[in-house]
Amino acid sequence: MKRGRWHLLTAWRRAWRAQPLRTRLALLTTGLLTVGLFASSLSVTSLLENQLVGQVDAQLRATAQAIGTQGVTALSSSRINRSDPDSSMPSTYYVEAQYLDGNSGQMLSPDTADKYGVPTIRMLSVDEAVAQxxxxxxxxxxxxxLNHQWRVIILPIDDRTSGEHIGVVAIALPLRDVMETVERTRLEVALTDFSLILLGSMAAAYLVRRSFRTLRQIEGVAGQIASGDLSARVPVTEPPTTEVGSLQRALNTMLQQNEQAFDVQVVAQERMTRFVSDASHELRTPLSAIRGYGELYRMGGVPPERTAEVMGRIESEASRMGRLVDDLLQLARMDEGREMSMAPVNLTQIAAGALTDMMVLAPDRDCALIPLDDADSEARPVMVLGDRDRLSQVLTNLLGNVTRHTPEGSPVEIAVGTVPHGSDGTGAPTVVVEVRDHGPGVAQADAEKVFQRFYRADTSRNRQTGGSGLGLSIVSAIITRHGGTVRMDQTPGGGATVHIELPALVTPQ
Known part of the structure; x- marks a missing residue:
């Protein structure tokens, strides 16, 4: 038996938990409404019944008091006879006298007896009547x-002459009218409760469904996201002060962050795939050359007089592959976000050193360090917070590009200066460095792509120049790590200008 009840209870719990939340809320609301209405109806009808019975009791007490003061002792000289047809009362009262000598009598209207019946009163005790x-x-x-009742009060009967107790009289009133009123009231209240419960359950189901509309929208958006639509958002329909409104905004913020993170991941994955493909392609050429020359030498196809030339080509291709690997390793470290040694750096001094090195390597070129503002007579020291070695590498790479991709003897300048409120006239002071050459320049279409990894312009940037296509990518990565920007502009009069902006180092006065 207990096991069966346990299984039944478990099955009921599972069925309850399987219901949607809105169904459970509607059922709970209906259940609470039902309990509340039944409790209030029971209390109201009980109060009504007590009130009506109390009125009957008050009427009996008033009648008993009148009989006790006027005519209880009269019952001792004029005894009530059960068989006397005149012993009747033209009212709803029922009076029954029980005497100590064994006689008894009653008075009841025939109409009352037909309508309400006759109360069945037990043998009454004189002592009990006297005590009360x-x-x-x-x-x-x-x-x-059947199903009729009477309300009864008992009084002692005293002898008129001796004053002794000779019997007991019972006075009763029917409760049928009271009970019919209570039952009719209960029926009407029950019908009213049923109507209210029905209407309440319908209203609860509608209101709960309406209240859950925003949650169903969230559910629909979750389904769209699960199907792959990461741009789906929850409609914001509630004020932010409500729980649902706060949830809507929090979910939209989370979905936006997730979409951005996913886009970044996709871009990173595509970039990594393209990077690996390009790196493999770049490494394949020197490896093929080294392998080919090695096999040619092993097979004896290299004459003794060309051995030095072949070994030189192998060494050249190996050096080129080593530079490519170094560049790839540096870009990988940049992507990993490794920390740099940040300290105050004088960019004017770094630019001057880079130009000095270039004049040694290319003495035929006219190299100059000039101020950014034509109003200044010379380039002033400008300070930034950065990694000195990395910033030196930026200028070295840019000047190396100038050497490889511009005609011999063409001049090059580095302009250094500070813009007080940024290049756009707003914000904090900005340090600007421009590396200007006077070569063939870079087409506008190529200027937007030269900082991409392994990108080369078709006209001049090819493998025969010795470049790997990563120099400007390294420049862009280093400048970005320093919180700056870099772009390719046109030099007035012809040529290319690499424009770099870095946050200026603001020192307290």
């Missing part, structure tokens, strides 16, 4: 008609 004479107790007895 000061405060008579009332009680309920059944009628000889």
């Amino acid at each position: 004479a000061s405060d008579p107790k009332l009680f309920t007895v059944d009628s000889d008609q």
Whole structure:
């Protein structure tokens, strides 16, 4: 038996948990409404019943008091006879006298007896009636008609001459009208409760469904995201002060961050795939050359007089492959976000050193360090917070590009200066460095792509120049790590200008 009840309870719990939340809320609301209405209806009808019975009790007490003061002793000289047809009362009262000598009598209207029946009163005790004479107790007895009751009060009967107790009289009033009123009230209240419960359950189901509309929207958006639509957003329909409104905004913020993170991941994955493909392509050429020359030498196809030339080519291709690997390693470290040695750096001094090295390597070129502002007579020291070695590498790479991709003897300048409020006239002071050459320049279409990895312009940037296509990518990565920007502009009069902006180092006055 216990196991069966346990299985039944478990099955009920599972069925309950399987219901949607809105269904459970509607059922709970309906259940609470039902309990509340039944409790209030029971209390109201009970109060009504007590009130009506109390009125009958008050009427009986008033009648008993009148009989006690006027005619209880009269019952001792004029005894009530059960068989006397005149012993009847033209009212709803029922009076029954029980005497100590064994006689008894009653008075009841025939119409009342037909309508309400006759109460079945037990043998009454004189002692009990005397004990309750000061405060008579009332009680309920059944009628000889089914489902009818009477309310009864008892009083002692005293002898007129001696004053002794000779019997007991019971006075009763029918409760049928009271009970019919209570039952009719209960029926009407029950019908009203049923109507209210039905309407309440419909209203609860509608309101709960309406309240869950925003949650269903969230559910729909979650389904769209699960199907791959990361741009789906939850409609913001509630104020931010509500729980649902706060949830809508929090979910939209989370979805936006997730979409951005996913886009970054996709871009990073595509970039990594392209990077590996380009790196493999770049490494394949020197490896093929080294392998080819090695096999040629092993097979004896290299004459003794060309051995030095072949070994030189192998060494050249190996050096080129080593530079490519170094560049790839540096870019990988940049992508990993490794920390740099940040310290105050004088960019004017770094630019001057880079130009000095270039004049040694290319003495035929006219190299100059000039101020950014034509109003200045010479380039002034400008300070930034950065890694000195990395910033030196930036200028070295840019000047190396100038050497490889511009005609011999063409001049090059480095302009250094500070813009007080940024290049756009707003914000904090900005340090600007421009590396200007006077070569063939870079087409506008290529200027937007030269900082991409392994990108080369078709006209001049090819493998025969010795470049790997990573120099400007390294420049862009280093400048970005320093919080700056870099772009390719046109030099007035012809040529290319690499424009670099870095946050200026603001020192307290």
